[in-house]
Amino acid sequence: MRIGFLPSDFNPMILMLGEAEDCRALGGVLRRFARDGADVVFGDLGFCQAAGVDVRLTASAGPAGVEHREGRSFIWRVPPEIAAGFAERLDDLAEPGRVAGSENLDCGTEEGIAVKVSRGEYTDDFLTERWRT
Numbered sequence: 001m002r003i004g005f006l007p008s009d010f011n012p013m014i015l016m017l018g019e020a021e022d023c024r025a026l027g028g029v030l031r032r033f034a035r036d037g038a039d040v041v042f043g044d045l046g047f048c049q050a051a052g053v054d055v056r057l058t059a060s061a062g063p064a065g066v067e068h069r070e071g072r073s074f075i076w077r078v079p080p081e082i083a084a085g086f087a088e089r090l091d092d093l094a095e096p097g098r099v100a101g102s103e104n105l106d107c108g109t110e111e112g113i114a115v116k117v118s119r120g121e122y123t124d125d126f127l128t129e130r131w132r133t
Contacts, residue, residue, distance in 0.1 A: 027090035064107035
């Protein structure tokens with residue numbers, strides 16, 4: 001799964017691009033996070049390639065959603081029960097009969113940085129080395 005940040009004045013987002021197996025793996029990570037509550041650094045996961053960004057999933061105190069830290073570092077605060085719901089949505093995205101689609105994984109916040117997981121909607125070179133800044 002390729003992970004990058006798309007800055008924008010109107011719709012900044014953390015974009016995660018992958019295939020069915022990546023969506024299933026991410027769903028498993030979210031389920032484990034919902035159960036155990038241990039922080040997850042996406043760049044440390046074997047199936048993830050963080051394209052110049054550092055994203056940490058946490059249930060630590062603070063407002064839900066994505067918080068931009070220094071440089072290209074982000075904290076994604078997700079309550080455990082919402083993480084479990086995200087995992088179910090990623091199971092749907094990973095269904096074998098589904099060729100393409102996406103899920104916006106928001107914590108009920110309208111503003112801020114969105115998190116989008118996409119399958120089959122972008123070219124294979126999107127969010128690779130040439131996208132790093």
